[in-house]
Amino acid sequence: MAHRIPERDRLPHALYRAEQVRALDRVAIEVHGIPGRTLMERAGRAIYRLIRERWPHARRPVVLAGIGNNGGDGYVVARLALEDGLSVRVLQLGDLDRLRDDAAATHADYCSAGGLVEPFRGEPLEADLVVDALLGTGLERPVEGLWAEAIEAVNAQRAPVVAVDIPSGLHSDTGLIMGVAVRATATLSFIGLKQGLFVGDGPDHRGDCRFDALEIPASVYAHERLSMRRIDWLQQGAMLPPRPRTAHKGDCGHVLIVGGAPGMSGAARLAGEAALRSGAGLVTIATHPEHARWLNLTRPELMVAAVETADDLTPLIERAHVVAVGPGLGRSDWGLGLWHGISGTRLPLVVDADALNALASDPMTRGDWILTPHPGEAARLLGTTGAEIQSDRLAAVRTIQRRYGGTAVLKGAGTLIQGDSQRPPAVCSDGNPGMATAGSGDVLTGVLAALVGQGLDTETAAAAGVSLHAAAGDKAAAAGERGLVAGDIVAALRGVANRVEVS
Template sequence: MNRPMPDRGCLPHALYRAEQVRHLDRIAIEEHGIPGIELMNRAGAVAYRVLRERWPNARRIAVLAGVGNNGGDGYVVARLARASGLGARVLQIGDLDRPRGDAAESLAAYRAVGGAVEPYQGLPRDIDVYVDALLGIGLERPVEGLWAEAIKAINSQSVPVLALDIPSGLHADTGRVMGVAVRATVTVTFIGLKQGLFIGEAADYRGEILFSALEIPAVVYSREILSVRRIDWTQQRRSLPPRSRIAHKGDFGHLLVIGGAPGLSGAVRLAGEAALRSGAGLVTIATHPRHADWLNLGRPELMVTGVERAEDLDPLLERADVVAIGPGLGRSDWGRALWERVRALSIPLVVDADALNLLAETACLGADWILTPHPGEAARLLGVTTAEVERDRLEAARLLCERFGGVVVLKGSGTLVWGSSHRPPAVCGDGNPGMATAGAGDVLTGVIAALRGQGLEAEEAACAGVSLHAAAGDVAARRGERGLIASDIIAALRDLSLT
């Protein structure tokens, strides 16, 4: 079969829930006359071509097959491997009398060319590639028994793994590991990108993601509104138009950054410098008088004012277009007074760090603010545990937006942006573990606030800021993830935000 290969360089930006992908599949079958077995054959053919391209020297493969359509895709891969002269073994988990419909037809086609099916009794030796065709996108309960045993055995090997549609054990909607999940080298997914591949724990299990629509007509996709938007800087940089040749600094926003209690001055410095590198016209830092005199040494472009009392903020607030509050704010009487002075303002706000912790103590609704919690701060805001937030990050972001208003940026692997508009939430799949470092969140605060000050609406600024920050982190990580510091992210911002 000469099926198109997945496009490695350009994944779709539309993400769907498992139920929506099943609906798209039904529309293709029932309304566009594409037999289900044909879609299964296309999926298996695409997966087999990925296997041959990615591992051209592989001679022995083992397909671990379940009893549903995911297993049916696996039978196609095994059949095509046999036809090409490769050694292919199918290790079956589940009753072979259970496959129905297309999966049963695919199994029969594999047997018709002499393919044997072995009950799973452990992984064979001398295998070059494992194909994960155990569990598909319908998984809703923890993986147990022989299924869990097989997944653990796969993960204990150093052999590459090709997962079909989704790594077995990963929840297709939340990215949650259902007890145990396959750690894939490559996941080739079909018809619609599953949102769970970009959320939660997925980044540790999905490997490289490849996508094929299986030649389904484009009109099919008009029947489902995407559930989540995938965002990246290549797409989001369009939010920043070219600058006028007669522009002046006042055209690009005056940002006021509030924070920096004694001993915590670095956070506001990082936020302020990140804002400058993201194009803010003017940046003023309002901080504790103890270090105000020397905070901008080495970065004289930052204006710094010491504030002893909350009232000292008033003249600074009058000149500001956007306020970012929280980096290094602390929860002493000083920090609390500044937060109380700012939280009821009608000026656009970016709220981070200890300002979020203070908001959790005295919850209120905001119309024009962007909240940027990490999972621990989100848990305090919602009155739940961090584990509960991570169990369903999308639901946590939705609840935060519902309870506090404005736009919510839930940081972490697969940072989410949930706004109060009618647009679907967004997830950023860029970024890397090197960004798990002190000050990276303060940099993000400065980036988002700078973009807000340059005229972007709140949700637009949040999406663009998250994407720019992640892209800068990936540039910084080219020299290695371990040892990356927040200032490295700042250094990469300028070359990315060229407009």
């Protein structure tokens, strides 16, 4: 049975800053001779086409129009709705005399078709669909006054909201809310996908993200190097090709998981099982003697070793291909001792949880590890606060990588990856809020270690592993996001990794 590909999987993987998209727009106009008015007409038609496809029964749309190009796009939408016999209402913010060039022309076309324009006065919106054509990609200061009231009015009503290019109030580069921002049901982005739709608060405000290149030639994109990469499992799954028929377990990597202090054995167990389900040939968990005897009772494929001190790790390291350290490690002398015994190994490392806290206390740099902090751990690594990390997640992941080396993975909505190559940072567009649950990060640690053990370099493994983990989370969330547990993600890994549908 064929399965419909989600719209997000049809999106480009190249992301751009706002200034870059404006530069692409200029190239299309000045080099390729496409009139700006033509691009605006195409944008408005694309928005209207989306509206008719998604909400064919909408008869009373309201278009909130600003005084820039977004407003011009909105006037094209309003004219098309009017021509289609819909009862469209346009509410204008800003002085109409400030409309320029193409936007002024589309306003005139709408009025010539018999359309009326009303000023927005702060009233509640009564519509069965709202088009947000207020603010574009140039927003650099907090939204205030009547503009803020308009956005609040959009968010207060229940009709679906279509954002033109980017939800008004959302910063195009950082994804931060500039005072207040529209919560869109769908966003249609033009020419180049804005990175702010996928970082910061973007994932919570963009809704269903769509893209239209407005028919500009592919050669236009050679003028700008993408600022970020959007990654997903549809793309990254190619990193795990079918195994050769002659494969044996030694070819598939021996993962050593170090962690599981008393009371936290579940974290190491989750990481170990995730590594197996992601294709590791062998997994050994080095854990506290208190629970070593029974940790694998219901998963006998896991090997378990009781370790008292770092010296006990030596023979385990000699047999492993990669070490994951941190799940349930704790901050006692036992955990710190194991960290110090592991941190100097020649093997590639995946570093998570309390191993990251130990690293923050005694910084070091190396090139063959993956660091996987959540915002709180990232704050400790950089000596700042979680709020500061979240205010510019992209800057944070870059700083972590520069300071500690290797590949940095900043977990959260839109997990970010920064390696030490010349490739732009990556952001994962798979995943869902149900994955915000205890143990989810431990599962990711096991996935990453398994992929490194199967021969991927740390940066490639980070991108593929984050995408695999997120896609498994999406599969697990088919039964609902609320109540999803980390074990559900583990259970979904095998089917997703092999790109088959499993029940």
